[in-house]
Amino acid sequence: MLPLIKAGVKARQGRGTALLTLATRVPAGLLVKMLGVRISVAVTCQRTSECD
Incomplete structure (x- = not known):
C-alpha cells in the first residue's frame, strides 16, 4: 500500500480541488x-x- 493511502490521503479529493482551482x-x-x-x-x- 502506498504511504499516502495509508495516511488517509485520497487522490480523488486532491484532483477535484486542483481542477476547481484551475x-x-x-x-x-x-x-x-x-x-x-x-x-x-x-x-x-x-x-x-x-x-x-
Whole structure:
C-alpha cells in the first residue's frame, strides 16, 4: 500500500480541488485540451468555482 493511502490521503479529493482551482484561472476550452476532461465537466467546474 502506498504511504499516502495509508495516511488517509485520497487522490480523488486532491484532483477535484486542483481542477476547481484551475477552473478559476483558465478557460474551459483550455481545461479540455490540457487535461482531457469533457467540456461539460470543464464548464461545470468553472460555474462551481465562480460561486466560491
